[in-house]
Ligand code: SF4
């Protein structure tokens with residue numbers, strides 16, 4: 715793999731990409747992927763199972779399928795983080811990334827730093843995500859073991875919490891670019907998860923009543 719690291723440019727930038735979100739792991743970051751591999755990764759406390767949402771309209775009905783994969787954990791997020799506002803990577807310290815180049819997730823290693831901030835990757839994210847498809851069963855089993863919920867149940871819970879964060883304007887640690895990305899996806903989420911939106915509104919109303927009675 716080509717080495718794109720450029721500490722000088724990244725130091726000057728101050729880690730914009732790391733402040734927006736942790737980087738993706740590629741399947742090639744692991745020698746083999748078994749249930750124990752995923753459990754060990756999550757047990758480091760630095761990695762989460764996350765998902766990319768694939769929206770499709772079939773006979774006018776909008777559906778969503780999550781593609782599960784691993785990502786460096788974000789600040790304030792759990793080991794199973796199927797959908798939430800992305801926050802700063804928990805592995806970003808005052809002195810930069812805790813990883814040396816060798817152990818850094820490939821999503822970060824393949825990013826080409828540019829002085830003007832237009833950093834980019836020549837690797838196709840979709841292709842890398844698709845390489846996780848053969849491991850969806852293993853990842854789903856870990857989601858169930860750790861949350862007691864199926865992937866779809868956990869995703870619905872996360873969507874409800876995301877709606878609640880939006881309704882209560884809980885954007886702590888969320889960068890503007892991330893806010894724009896998520897708000898762009900909200901109309902699709904509202905269409906698929908009407909009941910989650912209803913639930914989040916109900917929750918907000920209950921919280922307001924609680925606050926007033928205190
Ligand atoms: S890769 Fe780009 S955005 Fe990330 S720290 Fe380096 S210069 Fe900044």
Ligand code: SF4
Nearest residue numbers: 732737803806811822
């Ligand atoms: S793992 Fe390192 S390079 Fe990747 S986002 Fe976190 S701090 Fe940045």
